[in-house]
Amino acid sequence: MGGRQAAAANGLQRLVEHPEPRPLPEGLSFTDAEGRPFMFEAFRGKALVVNFWATWCPPCVAEMPSLDRLHAQVARDGIEVLALSNDRGGRAQVEPFYQRTNLRHLGIWLDPRGATGRALAVRVLPTTILIDRRGLEVARLTGDAEWDEPQVVAAIRRLTRTPAAAETTTRT
Template sequence: MSWKSGSRRTLLGAATGATLLAATGGRQAAAANGLQRLTEHPEPQPLPEGLSFTDAEGKPFGFEGFRGKALVVNFWATWCPPCVAEMPALDRLHGMVARDGIEVLALSNDRGGRAQVEPFYQRTNLRRLAIWLDPRGATGRALSVRVLPTTLIIDRRGLEVARLMGEAEWDQPEVVAAIRRLTRTPASAETSTRT
């Protein structure tokens, strides 16, 4: 799947972007929270089939195991300074959106797996995020993740609706609002699944 600039639009280029800019006090505030890099796809993108990652115990999982939930999937590593900087905000985001049926999956690319990630979680006092591992980076490669951190927003149908490359302030109100809006299932999709 190609992510050409002609096949996507940035959130701030969209009508909602103008509202978010006004709400945050202008471009400087939006740049600080990372929204200027959030790219919303005009057409939701299906995920490749057969993607697999593991939990802390080494049990294989796929995105289909979260069917019906929206996902914020963050690809990160302990050796990546911007990744490390945004982890506390991702942990807080998880606490803010879990009751909305939105899961935050932080998929570690650390080759050391749990033995490397668990001490990092303890040192940084991450309490809400579960440990998820993609140590060989296969899931990231299949999803065209080229830089860390990269975050995918996946709606309740299992479709990628947006992506952000780089660090963001995930727990800021305007970012949380954008995630909630992006992961809402369109009414037409809800009615077609009920019939």
């Protein structure tokens, strides 16, 4: 198994699926690059891959290109990748990093005080939380991963789709 494939397999082994999806705490907010506040509810109906990271964290930096490629692959499926930076310097610190590392698909999202991460019990960077289309946490991975490997992308698509039992359909 090659290096990327081994890393992807290792990432999948560390992906903890929740038997019962968990609701997110209410009122969690973070900002976009312009400092406008956002809440997860703004993305209702979309699945989310929420990655908590920082520019000073070597494993975070290592996985950012694969998160950027993941976003390019899954955006058309209604899956958003939100990389929430914990850098205290905010946009001034994150934007040059994006430019230097040629990240083209990820938006700049900021949690500089780490409040959203703390509310979600993020204890280690990087940590990634998968949120389904109903806004429920369905899985999390602590540590880095090769997010754009086919088996990882397949797991994300499987875990974040809305279960048939939760869909409402009306028949006449």
